[in-house]
Amino acid sequence: MKERFKIIKYFIIALLILIPGIKLFLDLQFGITLLNDDKIIYTYIAIYSILAIVLVFMMRKFSYMVITIIFLFIYIFTLYIGNGLDDRFRTSEEYISPNNENILIVNIQTSWYPSANVRFYKKVGSFFKKTIKAPKIEGEFNDDHVIRMDISWKDDNTAVISGFIVKRNKYKLEKIKENFPDKCDYEIIDNNLYLNLE
Numbered sequence: 001m002k003e004r005f006k007i008i009k010y011f012i013i014a015l016l017i018l019i020p021g022i023k024l025f026l027d028l029q030f031g032i033t034l035l036n037d038d039k040i041i042y043t044y045i046a047i048y049s050i051l052a053i054v055l056v057f058m059m060r061k062f063s064y065m066v067i068t069i070i071f072l073f074i075y076i077f078t079l080y081i082g083n084g085l086d087d088r089f090r091t092s093e094e095y096i097s098p099n100n101e102n103i104l105i106v107n108i109q110t111s112w113y114p115s116a117n118v119r120f121y122k123k124v125g126s127f128f129k130k131t132i133k134a135p136k137i138e139g140e141f142n143d144d145h146v147i148r149m150d151i152s153w154k155d156d157n158t159a160v161i162s163g164f165i166v167k168r169n170k171y172k173l174e175k176i177k178e179n180f181p182d183k184c185d186y187e188i189i190d191n192n193l194y195l196n197l198e
Helices: 002-030 037-059 064-086 164-179
Strands: 032-034 090-096 103-110 115-124 128-131 137-140 150-155 158-162 186-189 192-196
Touching: 002 032, 137 164, 158 164, 164 186, 164 192
Parallel strands: none
Antiparallel strands: 032 128, 090 103, 103 115, 115 128, 115 137, 150 158, 158 192, 186 192
């Protein structure tokens, strides 16, 4: 029984350390993150809570451990509520290239309505997205609650963003491109933003 308890305990500790560590490494080294970070994090916390319950019944100590588990479930519940509220202010849209080679993810997060922050990602596989090296830009919703921008494709590896959002951020984008050319996956031509997904 003690051996089984030790194995489960070390397994939980390993999960607790390894999963966030791997996630952080992929993000820092390759700019790769999960498609939906929130839901994965909540699932991870839920699994950890279930394992903690198993530990409680194995140890048969219901004081400190029970308080810990109650705290974890309250924490998960508040996170789910927060995520539900958050989804009202954050949306993601996907745009597929002409020959289905690439998928551009446009992440729109409302700050103060009608303003919004927009970030661009490339979809990698079924569960991951890769950050496109372009700064977060500011846009505005129109009367129909749609962000003021148009998205088209030059080819399978180049998405073209145009409209008011590019005009509004043109100076910022040009300055960043001028100062950090190696760290930018985009070009500004006229009032169009060309994103390189290659």
